[in-house]
Amino acid sequence: MSTIITPAHATSVADDVEQLRKAFSGWGTNEGLIISILSHRTAEQRKHIRETYASTYNEDLLKSLDKELSNDFERLVHLWTLDPSERDAYLTNEATKRWTKSNQVLVEIACTRSAHDLLLAKQAYHACFKKSIEEDVAYHTTGDFRKLLLPLVGTYRYEGSEVNMTLAKTEAKLLHEKICDKCYSDDDFIRILATRSKQQINATLNQYKNQFGKDINKDLKEDPKDEYLALLRATIKCLTYPEKYFEKVVRLAINKTGTDEGALTRVVATRAEVDMKNIKEEYQRRNSVPLEKAIAKDTRGDYEDMLLALIGCGEA
Incomplete structure (x- = not known):
């Protein structure tokens, strides 16, 4: 279940766009205003905000955000603002160009998304990178890794309840x-x-x-x-058990020496609207500590505020 808290009363997309533009104006960026808007909007609402921002100011909102923000906070906002299928395409492309351990990201996307969501990610990959996910996975992996990963990303699984x-x-x-x-x-x-x-x-x-x-x-x-x-x-x-898998990713990201912000950012950005509530419950059960407390202890500033908003802490 999602942990996104949306406003009780519908907000105007035009107002959101105007407020975001104001956040970029003046001598300093108003990060709090950015968090208060984007962290409390659904994927569909964020899509409308991006479209309206582009038509109003003739600039992609993502480019405006990238210019104004930095470091882990910028990456979290960027991933969150992307359409889910674009985000999966982006993360997949990134993973194919990195070290062997990034194969785990490919497994996440291939195995925790629905068949339809994986198909949408493949279509977004075509549009963004002018080639297929299968092509890049085949090119950038070898041996047993390629043998496992190619069919995982290439299959359109049946999703019915029948069991033989x-x-x-x-x-x-x-x-x-x-x-x-x-x-x-x-x-x-x-x-x-x-x-x-x-x-x-x-x-x-x-x-x-x-x-x-x-x-x-x-x-x-x-x-x-x-x-x-x-x-x-x-x-x-x-x-x-995707919630158990993601709980472990988050636990390892937080509990080792030095936070793995990349893993923490990825899990929160990709699961907040899917099953973050289940992940939080699993984290509490496994560690006897609320996830929000663990995140607050290990992160700082705007990055911490955005993470906590996305996992359901605070009001819209």
Whole structure:
């Protein structure tokens, strides 16, 4: 569930645009005014604000924001202001150009979005970068990583509730056999994760635990430092328990020496309108500390204010 708090009474897009323009005027930027508007508007409302701003001032709002803001606050506002499909395209393109650990971002986008949302991201990628997500993933990855990631980003999953229990039992046994043989990049292993509906995968993994007494991810932890196995575990968690996956990303971003602002920014910007309420509940359950308290302890200034507004702290 979303944590965005919108005004009780509908606001005028023209007024929002005028106020944002005022925030950029004068000797200093009014960051508080920017936060008070953008953090309390839905994706549809932000889209209308960008369109109206462009038609009124003949400039993309994102360019105005980028000129006026800086550092982590600027990145958070930029990602948040993007249309969700544009944001996914932007993050995907960025991830394909970075180190191996950024493959986790590709898994997030491929496995936690609906089939329709992933399709929209692919269309946005075409429009923004004049090529396909599949093309860039294939070009920038190699070996087992490419073998896993390409079908994940390329599949249009069925999203119905039907489950074939006979198939679930058969494929649970198959997955166990492949793990016992350490065939982690086997074609059938990847096929099951990349093509089955999330409901079917859940049924299969439940059968796996029933038949063999352990969660599949525990069996995939034989070598905790193996990056491919880590990516496999992330894939399974994203497909089955996204709120637990994102809670861990946030926990690791906050609890290690030096905050990982990149990960924290990405999770808040992409999940605030989706399931941030569930992530907050999972964080509280796992850490016995409210997420807002952890964020307030670890961040400062306008960046902190924007993060807290997006996770539902404060009034519209």
